[in-house]
Amino acid sequence: YYEQLKQTERLKITGQLAAAVAHEIRNPLTVVKGFLELYEKDPAVSNDIKRHYRLMISELNTAEHVISQLLSVAKPNNDLDIETVNVNDVLQSATDLLHSYGLLHENKIELNMAEECFIAANTIEIKQLLINIIKNAIEASEIGDSVKITAEMKNDLVEIKVIDYGQGMSEVEVESLGTPFYSLKSKGTGLGMMICYNIAKKYKGTIDVQSTKGEGTTVTIRFPSENNL
Ligand code: ADP
Numbered sequence: 303y304y305e306q307l308k309q310t311e312r313l314k315i316t317g318q319l320a321a322a323v324a325h326e327i328r329n330p331l332t333v334v335k336g337f338l339e340l341y342e343k344d345p346a347v348s349n350d351i352k353r354h355y356r357l358m359i360s361e362l363n364t365a366e367h368v369i370s371q372l373l374s375v376a377k378p379n380n381d382l383d384i385e386t387v388n389v390n391d392v393l394q395s396a397t398d399l400l401h402s403y404g405l406l407h408e409n410k411i412e413l414n415m416a417e418e419c420f421i422a423a424n425t426i427e428i429k430q431l432l433i434n435i436i437k438n439a440i441e442a443s444e445i446g447d448s449v450k451i452t453a454e455m456k457n458d459l460v461e462i463k464v465i466d467y468g469q470g471m472s473e474v475e476v477e478s479l480g481t482p483f484y485s486l487k488s489k490g491t492g493l494g495m496m497i498c499y500n501i502a503k504k505y506k507g508t509i510d511v512q513s514t515k516g517e518g519t520t521v522t523i524r525f526p527s528e529n530n531l
Pocket residue numbers: 434438439442466468469470471479480484485486487489490491492493494495496518519
């Protein structure tokens with residue numbers, strides 16, 4: 303219990319620091335990215351240089367991502383609007399976003415949305431949750447492997463599955479998910495799953511992880527459905 307307290311305290315301080323610094327870093331990043339995007343479109347610029355610009359933009363996107371992860375831990379927003387979230391739309395825009403940020407490493411995302419699913423939550427938070435989980439699935443996969451995503455109604459629940467055939471996790475690794483700063487990646491923040499569990503809890507959802515080392519992982523996300531039809 304003492305250890306947990308210490309961790310909560312550590313997280314609080316990290317959060318305050320992150321919130322204080324994030325905006326200061328985010329603004330200059332946005333300015334630099336804006337110019338790079340402009341130069342990247344300049345017809346006078348050679349293709350070789352353009353490639354360098356794109357690389358720079360992609361690195362800035364990564365930095366922006368880390369900052370927003372830190373910010374969502376730093377300032378859990380408790381007065382966001384609760385809306386009727388169209389799960390299929392959010393899944394589509396989450397995968398589009400990963401695509402446009404160049405984060406799909408030639409992985410094929412197979413979206414299987416059989417029916418309309420609605421939940422009562424904040425759209426941005428649900429999108430954040432799905433992006434974090436899909437991003438993990440891609441990062442665990444080999445280049446070119448598919449990631450399958452399904453969404454369907456199961457009685458009173460909306461059930462979303464994100465299935466990858468990547469490196470998988472041991473039992474201990476699965477149990478460590480959601481622990482702040484737990485990451486086995488060289489560039490990981492170890493905050494992604496923690497954010498996901500927080501968002502799920504907020505809207506009375508659950509996240510269940512089944513994984514086999516070397517075979518892959520299935521993450522099942524369930525939310526009470528909002529009957530909007
Ligand atoms: P990060 O992605 O920044 O490392 P996360 O909280 O998102 O932080 O994930 C924590 C760790 O859990 C990852 O570093 C990885 O080792 C493991 N993990 C999460 N999702 C998967 C997955 N789909 N397959 C294999 N390992 C995973």
